[in-house]
Amino acid sequence: MTCGSDEILRMAGKPDNGAVLQLESVSVHYTRYSRGIVPRPIEIVRAVNDVSLSLGRNEILGIVGGSGSGKSSLVRVAMLIERPTHGSIRFNSVELTELTPAELAATRSGMQIVFQNPAASLNPDLTVERVVREPLEALRIGSRAERRERVTEALRMVGLDAPDARGRPCEFSGGQQQRIAIARAIVVEPRVLFADEAISALDVSIGARILDLLLELRERLHFSMLFVSHDLAVVQRICDRVGVLYRGSLVELADTTTLYRQPQHEYTRTLLEAARHTELHA
Numbered sequence: 001m002t003c004g005s006d007e008i009l010r011m012a013g014k015p016d017n018g019a020v021l022q023l024e025s026v027s028v029h030y031t032r033y034s035r036g037i038v039p040r041p042i043e044i045v046r047a048v049n050d051v052s053l054s055l056g057r058n059e060i061l062g063i064v065g066g067s068g069s070g071k072s073s074l075v076r077v078a079m080l081i082e083r084p085t086h087g088s089i090r091f092n093s094v095e096l097t098e099l100t101p102a103e104l105a106a107t108r109s110g111m112q113i114v115f116q117n118p119a120a121s122l123n124p125d126l127t128v129e130r131v132v133r134e135p136l137e138a139l140r141i142g143s144r145a146e147r148r149e150r151v152t153e154a155l156r157m158v159g160l161d162a163p164d165a166r167g168r169p170c171e172f173s174g175g176q177q178q179r180i181a182i183a184r185a186i187v188v189e190p191r192v193l194f195a196d197e198a199i200s201a202l203d204v205s206i207g208a209r210i211l212d213l214l215l216e217l218r219e220r221l222h223f224s225m226l227f228v229s230h231d232l233a234v235v236q237r238i239c240d241r242v243g244v245l246y247r248g249s250l251v252e253l254a255d256t257t258t259l260y261r262q263p264q265h266e267y268t269r270t271l272l273e274a275a276r277h278t279e280l281h282a
């Protein structure tokens, strides 16, 4: 069964005025070009295909799917890092696709992202303090003293202290680097945090601690979270609802208990089977 857009909207609870983020019929199509002196378009990749979903206030929405199913493209388009080929994206009821670049930059600050690979997302030339302060400067938030205070507080919340702030990201372990990336994301007090495979590259025990940190921060700062992962056990543990992406389409979206107990789509069942198999043989 493939759910049509209307069906998904119904399952997603639309109209949902409590939603902090709403995607309606969003598609992202990439054009692949041939190599050579005069590149020619050879293929349209439908990375995200007519996806509708909403993220409620304080909600953790999981997005699962295999490699190449469109998870990262969905995150990028939700933040308007990627422009949608079609569709509407509303953040706090503001239609993002209609904003000017300056308006978009200001509005988008309410959405922050933590990537899989912190090393690639942290500028190695800056001190940790500068890395975390940068978004405040870019968005002209606070006075110098206030910025300093907010950076110290953000670092403290992720478990780093003053001496850490003077180091450079590359001097830290993967888990600590992810803490720096999280401090950078929360320092602007986002309403939505996207975690795109944020713990997937870490050792299991370190990943578990980072996950606990994200949950603890969410309790304190009250942001909603779109949690992208291929780890179905983690998603089951922390998410309120889960959406399943298959070849760019959202084939199923349900509350977590229902999805894991009564998966409707064949692809969801395949994913769950594979996860159980891995668990048994881990």
Ligand SMILES: Nc1ncnc2c1ncn2[C@@H]1O[C@H](COP(=O)(O)OP(=O)(O)O)[C@@H](O)[C@H]1O
Residues within 6 Å of the ligand: 030, 031, 032, 045, 046, 047, 065, 066, 067, 068, 069, 070, 071, 072, 073, 074
């Ligand atoms: N910038 C791009 N140009 C062309 N194709 C892309 C681009 N980014 C992603 N894709 C393709 O879109 C599909 C979805 O990719 P992605 O969103 O990264 O999936 P996932 O995060 O689930 O692995 C893949 O087939 C990928 O090769």
Ligand SMILES: [Mg+2]
Residues within 6 Å of the ligand: 071, 072, 073
């Ligand atoms: Mg990805």
